[in-house]
Amino acid sequence: MKCRVCRGPAVIDVRRHNANFCAEHFLKLCRDQVAKAIDQFDMVAPGDRLLVAVSGGKDSLALWDLLVELGYATDGLYLGLGIGDYSDDSARYAIDFASRRGLRLHCVDLRERYGYDVPTAASATRRVPCSGCGLSKRHVFDEVALEGGYDALVTGHNLDDEAAVLYGNVMHWHMDYLARQWPVLPAARGFPRKVKPLVRLAERETAAYCVLRGIDYQVEECPMAAGNRHLAYKEALNHIEERSPGSKASFYFGFLERAASRLGAETGQDELGSCVRCGAPTPGDVCAFCRLVERATARPATGAESPVDLRPSGPRPGHGPGAGAGLAERTDGGRSERERAAR
């Protein structure tokens, strides 16, 4: 097994590229793919100040490392979800990464700042945990990015994540989500610009990148995400990819190239007002996040109440653990009403 580039001993095969690579040229491949994605989709400009959503998993840490390598000015944002040891360990990986490199990492803890955590939210709202978790991440990421005046919020969604979300949206023909599944979202009133520079890398590749770069990361999957639909979609795609390498990329990029524009139907944001509590964009008086906070910080649910309506169209278990920290809107098939209405 020889490196396609230098013919030296290879350390990894990338079947969808039908090629093997040595460590040096695999790392270069990763950098090139990220640079290409940024360029291809006009994600960010040189000199932009980027806020990287960091979970402590392979994707977000690889992303941060890659962006630094490529010369971008980045800070990180870690959101403590309060999921027991899983969150404690994840925080440690994120903090270690940042401190070893002298990078700035914002740490926000759901319980400290808002008085609840993901398990509490799940039990208070009687929704799947991914639902309140996704809503919380979207809100906090937006808030911190806007407060800090960053030019873009950067998330670690990789090719597997995006393909799995697309798969779910296609299986249900969620036209509004399909219309907006693009790796860049421009800034809008109340929303930062959002970009996904890892869309050209598979999760196996971000894992290998971390190993080769000596980056320690949270390898456990989120214990609260077990059985979510996103994981089933990933499995289905993996099965196809196994049989026919390159299928996943051709599915995702074929969509972007040929179908996305035809399925596009802009939804206006004119109808959005501001949340009377937090000021975030919302079609109602109080945004879904503030309703979640209210419910999750109230007395324990008695079981007699009806589930909180976090999302107008009901819960769609969102992102899987493989999605890293970058679990922002439009990628998990289950976003808040403000996102639905606005983007």
Next chain:
Amino acid sequence: MKCRVCRGPAVIDVRRHNANFCAEHFLKLCRDQVAKAIDQFDMVAPGDRLLVAVSGGKDSLALWDLLVELGYATDGLYLGLGIGDYSDDSARYAIDFASRRGLRLHCVDLRERYGYDVPTAASATRRVPCSGCGLSKRHVFDEVALEGGYDALVTGHNLDDEAAVLYGNVMHWHMDYLARQWPVLPAARGFPRKVKPLVRLAERETAAYCVLRGIDYQVEECPMAAGNRHLAYKEALNHIEERSPGSKASFYFGFLERAASRLGAETGQDELGSCVRCGAPTPGDVCAFCRLVERATARPATGAESPVDLRPSGPRPGHGPGAGAGLAERTDGGRSERERAAR
């Protein structure tokens, strides 16, 4: 387990309808679903003369039986493909069915009428067998339907078939195929009207229908179709359906309802001329079918020749055996250039 309708003992559960049925009411369900599909998509009118493509498998025989039950004037068409015992047995089932009911069945044999069979075509063209088989069926079905002055050619594609074809077309974002994946194709110069009244029935249901109606059918899968991609797509969908009954129907009908029109881009047929040999529509001088016949009836291939260009975009293994006789164009992801250009 009780029948949803009469509360008598049920003989079948239909998970996607979340209901069980006795024999009588299951058979009624099947008739109702076919009547509904015909109505929903304006497939045929009362009094139309229909030509049913019959393979001897469960779908096409159930379809023929259902159309007779619903009072339509139907003749059958069986095409002998020359696939050894499989074809011999299939013919017997089709002929038995017709003769017991006093129905008229056209029998065309590829070797008798055109001088080749599917195995010969596959080896002469060095393509997967499904490729030449699909092309042959499309051509002969069209020819016989037009010669006989039928109002429509009716094929036995069921929900599983259509969902699997859609799945393949979506995985590759074949925009031209997606734009035309509709259960009715209007007649056009050189093409009969084509309709698929089984789209609201799953293949498990057509099999149960045959069993309950005492219809003997070919239960073997085509020995030449093993490993084709269509079967892999069916498996992937079955996996999802298993987990979440109704997914397949929601995928297919969601597409028809919400996405098909947006993906539609009419392809003109103005550019089509007539084949100088058989008169069928073709963008070139000689149609793909006549090129196939020429190649398949010539001396055996030496192995030095290049594969016959049956399809401009290369071979896409088409329909699986589950698709019954109704393996007409636009449903197997691999249709001839004339179909591509014309429909």
